[in-house]
Amino acid sequence: MAAQKQLVEPSHILFGSDFPFAPAPMTANQVAALDKLYVWTEKEKAGICRGNALALFPASI
Numbered sequence: 001m002a003a004q005k006q007l008v009e010p011s012h013i014l015f016g017s018d019f020p021f022a023p024a025p026m027t028a029n030q031v032a033a034l035d036k037l038y039v040w041t042e043k044e045k046a047g048i049c050r051g052n053a054l055a056l057f058p059a060s061i
Helices: 002-007 024-036 042-056
Strands: none
Touching (some): 024 042
16 A cells, blocks of 8 residues: 555545455454554545545535
8 A cells, every 4th residue: 555655646546446346344354454554644434435426426425
């Protein structure tokens, strides 16, 4: 993630999963792991998890 942060603006990163093809517990673990990362600020994490997608697709609010 540290390398990704150096290459890409955090506002260009979206969280995605393979749900429903990946088991729900695996997706939950990925969300928990993202939340524990020290690389991103809380504002950047909020953008990655939801805010950046809403900026791209405002009609889906």
